[in-house]
Amino acid sequence: MRRADRRRRRSHLAARRRRDRPQSLACFTRDLDVLPFPTRHLCRNELYVRPDTGAPQTTLVTNRGCPHRCTYCLASQVAGLANRYRSVENVLAEIRECVERYRITSFLFRSDLFTQDAAWVRRLCAAILDAGLQISWACNARVDTVDAETLAWMKRAGCWIASFGSRVVTKRRSTASRRTRPSPMPTAPSSSVVRPASSRASIY
Ligand code: SF4
DSSP states (O other): OOHHHHHHHHHHHHHHHHHHSOOOGGGSOSOGGGSOOOOGGGSOGGGOBOTTTOOBEEEEOOEEOOSOOOTTOOHHHHHOSSOEEOOHHHHHHHHHHHHHHHOOOEEEEOOSOTTSOHHHHHHHHHHHHHTTOOOEEEEEEOGGGOOHHHHHHHHHTTEEEEEEEEOOSOHHHHHHHHHHSOOSSSOOOOEEEEEETTSOOEEO
């Protein structure tokens, strides 16, 4: 390889390393409880519905960031490697506001990885149950962060569906994925397994 080519390649690799480096925690708000609730009174909330039932639904961010670095996912770069959780009390207050002020009882917990901290998940579920809130919700999960007991808590507290990221499928998809976003991870494809509670699983 000629010297100019080697230099170009070194510069390309350095740029790629910079791009794939997760953002430092210093870039992010650590205490998410200081952030105000969304100004839902400025939205036409009736436009947002649960796709299968048509019931009003809103998204609610319970935590941000993810310590994993799945090849196809930008979470660590967009929100950092530390999973920053809001307090259970703060999340519960926003749920209450949605229920009491906006009559919304269906939620999409829009978090990179909702289930990273099983103890936090169980505390939130217990708080929802103690408050007598009749809500349904969906979340993102990862198979190695859940166990049967946590899933049972989630279901009791209103979780009806959880999305799981997976790294599998065919060599062709793996190669295509690596081409679009290089990564140290050994395999790559992007796919999700969605399992409605007590029903079948689907992969897409
Ligand atoms: S797919 Fe899920 S587990 Fe993987 S990096 Fe993204 S948020 Fe984290």
